[in-house]
Amino acid sequence: MRKILLKSLYPIIGGRRTKSPFKPDPNPRWVFTIAAPPPPEWVQPINDTSNLITTHPPKPSPWVHQILNLFDNLDSLPIEPKLDAFCDKWFIRLSPNFVSYVLSSGRLKTRPELAFRFFKWAGMQKGGGYSYVPNIECYVYLIDILCSCNDFDRVKLVFNELKLKGFLINVKCANLLIKSFGNVGMVEELLWVWKEMNVNGIKPSLFTFNFLINGLVNSLFIEAAEQVFEVMESGNVKPDTVTFNTMIKGYCKVGKTKNAVDKFERMEKMNVERDKISYLTLMQAYYSDSDYDSCLKLYNEMEEKKIEIPQHGYSLVIGGLCKDGKPMLGYMVFENMIKKGCKANVAMYTALMDAYAKAGHIDEVIRLFERMNKDGFKPDEVTYGVIVNALCKTGRFEEAIRYFQLCKENKVAVNAMFYASLIDGFGKAGRLDEAEKLFEEMVKDGCTPDSYCYNALIDALVKNEKIDEALMVFNRMEIEGCDQTVYTYTIIMNGLFNKHRNEEALKIWDLMIDKGITPTAASFRVLSTGLCLSGKVSRACKILDELAPMGVVIETACEDMINVLVKAGRVDEACKLADGIVDRGREIPGRVRTVFINALRKSGNSEMAIKLMHSKIGIGYERRGSVKKRVKFRMLVEK
Secondary structure, three states: HHHHHHHHHHHHHHHHHEEOOOOOOOOOHHHHHHOOOOOOOEEEEEOOOOOOOOOOOOOOOOOHHHHHHHOOOOOOHHHHHHHHHHHHOOOOEOHHHHHHHHHHHOOOOHHHHHHHHHHHHHHHOEOOOOOOOOOOHHHOOOOOOHOOOHHHHHHHHHHHHHHHHHOOOHHHHHHHHHHHHHHHHHHHHHHHHHHHHHHHOOOOOOOHHHHHHHHHHHOOOHHHHHHHHHHHHHHHOOOOOHHHHHHHHHHHOOHHHHHHHHHHHHHHHOOOOOOHHHHHHHHHHHHHOOHHHHHHHHHHHHHHOOOOHHHHHHHHHHHHHHHHOOOOHHHHHHHHHHHHOOOOOHHHHHHHHHHHOOOOHHHHHHHHHHHHHOOOOOOOOOHHHHHHHHHHOOOHHHHHHHHHHHHOOOOOOOHHHHHHHHHHHHHOOOHHHHHHHHHHHHHHHOOOOOHHHHHHHHHHHHHHHOOOHHHHHHHHHOOOOOOOOHHHHHHHHHHHHOOOOHHHHHHHHHHHHHHHOOOOOHHHHHHHHHHHHOOOOOHHHHHHHHHHHHHHOOOHHHHHHHHHHOOOOOHHHHHHHHHHHHHHOOOOOOHHHHHHHHHHHOOOOOHHHHHHHHHOOOOOEEEEEEEEEEEOHHHHHHO
16 A cells, blocks of 8 residues: 555655666665756746737736736835745746836836835846846836936936946937936936937937927026027927927026027927917916016917917916906906806906905905805905905905904914904004904914014004004014014104104114114105104214115105105205205205205295296306305205
8 A cells, every 4th residue: 555655646756766666675765855946937028929910019927917016015014025925936037127117117106215125126136047137228217217206316326327337328218318317407417318329329309309408407507408409400300399398498497588588489480389388488487577468468369379278377367467457357368268168266366356456446356255155166365365454444344354254164274464454454443442352362362473463553553642552562572572574663663753752763763773674765764754853854864874884775865854844844954954965965966956846846835946946056056256156955045
């Protein structure tokens, strides 16, 4: 029985006997050896179908799908042990063609870490008598993945390894490398590939040129891109729409809108089709330059040529018209967009509402708000801010509060600007108690007041002649770490001067200068007005002179002081100031004279204005012996 059993296992286990099977051995001895497994097979990504006649493209090997599934089902474990286990189980190794195919499949496009580790793992494979040697495609596809995810450190690492390998570059790899480096603006690497193409006699195609120019533009090497463009124009490969669009984009990026326009017009001369990208890129540049008329002109041209206008194009035109104070024209474009089936968005409604509000058409603002809700758009905090601010400025406070509460009910974030608008509105209307109540409510609700809110409350207190309370809020700003702006100091100085607390106002001015806050024309106007009305004209002039070394030049300062003095009936002091301005060479005499005449006319002193107009004061000369002197402005009050 034992012999029969062993004979049946013989073909399976590869057993052999020490004696001849034809001569029975009374004491047989059996020795068993295990057959060696077959060497691992290096699998290819595409099945060999050379012996088949078919019109269909070859299908990938089943191994491709299984390897990709390993990536998709990856848990917390590293990928390397899974790949090892899978390949050992099936006695396979992944060939360089297989690895490059997987990297190019797109399944790893957004997973640079996994792609890099797969590439490194593949390099450690051995089997069948030789080790794995990656091909150039493996490097190129990995670089493409890393570039698309902006993993620049690894891009440089892999690219340096590629260069050391000394591969002979081919057309496909060169184009893909130029595309990858071009998209992320890696100019040094881009130019290396370009040089290798020339060394290997690879002629660049339109695709190659376009990505080269794109790379140079992304790195802001606009002059180099222009040189490549000129080579195309003079060579066999002519620029197409993509080439022109890329150059237009580059010029717009560096603020050279005129050059972009030249390229745009050249497209028509060379019979190169302008597409929506050509128009939109230039429209965006015009919008950024606040040239809204040119933006509208391009829109009309697109309409005439029946070029598709995307939502962003309409946003530029509508937003530009609204900023230009033309809400009705913007609304016409809006209606045209809806008619053509292009959907609106919250930003468009908000821009139109803001433009109508600034034009004083509050009813149109509310109508647009209601239409916006009816069309299924949810207003954001900017939209609510526009309508609340518009209602406050027109004194419709109850409606403003209602929309403010509606904003809270709809769980839209209520920011400090809402409160600033309400506080400012109530303060200007003399409803100080409600303004203060809103400020405290804001703090209680956990909304941190910003400088706009503090300024609105301080302004309300000053306008209601509560300067001491305003100073307390001013000090509270500093304690709570809120930045005091030049407007904050201007409000406080104005309130102090109105209460004839001039020295305190001057201390506030000095504090502002000490903190490095740059004065504005409005802040100096408040200071100079207060000093001039208190008879301290020379001190105002001295402060004005001190501002010049600080780089602050207020062109209307002298004009403002003359106007204040003349309006207050202090013509003699105004004349002294005008003479001082001319003597110091701060202004040309003719301009000072014109300012003086206008000030007299506006103050109702037309008789003296006519007298000055028909005299030589300021611009004429009188002789006293051999001395020639300019006729002083003080002659106006002395005669």
